[in-house]
Amino acid sequence: MMEQNRRSTLARRVKPAPKLAIRRQLSRRFRIVLFVTLCTIGMAMGGIGYALGRGMVVFGNSGETDASAQLQRRIDKLGAERDRIANGLNASESQLAIERSAKEQMASQLKALEMENAQLQEDLSFFENLLPAGSVSQDISIRRLNFDFVAPYQLRYRMLIMRHGKAEQNFRGNLQLAVDLASNAGRSTVIFPEKNSPDTDQFQLGFRHYQRIEGILKLPEGSQVKSVQARVYENGKLRSQQSANL
Secondary structure, three states, X not given: OHHHHHHHHHHHHOOOOHHHHHHHHHHXXXXXXXXXXXXXXXXXXXXXHHHHHHHXXXXXXXXXXXXXXXXXXXXXXXXXXXXXXXXXXXXXXXXXXXXXHHHHXXXXXXXXXXXXXXXXXXXXXXXHHHOOOOOOOOOEEEEEEEEEEEEOOEEEEEEEEEEXXXXXXXXXXXXXXXXXXXXXXXXXXXXXXXXXXXXXXXXXXXXXXXXXXXXXXXXXOOOEEEEEEEEEEEOOEEEEEEEEEO
């Protein structure tokens, strides 16, 4: 009994934790070493990553700079080509506008020349038919006497006054129109130009070979034209006359 008590007393005195204490000490050292190792590896990896990242950025910026420069050169080239084409197009449009304007002007001039030529041909035919070869007559004739109404009581007259034979001096005279009218008051004759009329100048004649005359007569309202007689005077002397019925 006493032996058992002794053993129990000894068992209580002996510390049973040396093995457990060793395990705790090893676990703490392992954690410290592991932490330091991990920090070292982390710092190394961070440094390597930073270096690699910086290198990639540098290389990337260099590549992007080269690509951007190439694109800029391409854009500049395309812009220059666009400007060249635009300038050529503007020049072509300006040239076309000039040519179009010149063509229109030439067409207008050609039309005027054709009208003038037709008029000259008409006058020439009169000369060829009415001027006898070798004639020395100085007679005056009225040709192509024509009258038509352009408005109520407005009568337009046209005629060609010619000088036959050779002429060394200009003919000087005046034209007179005698209009035979009918109205409720009876028949009457109106002479144009009227006395002291401001239109006297348009009835004056002055030519070497021929003169074309045209104008408009204002007639009394309510009158009716029966006939018109054209007369050519030289120094108050009647040189030629021609009548037309309407």
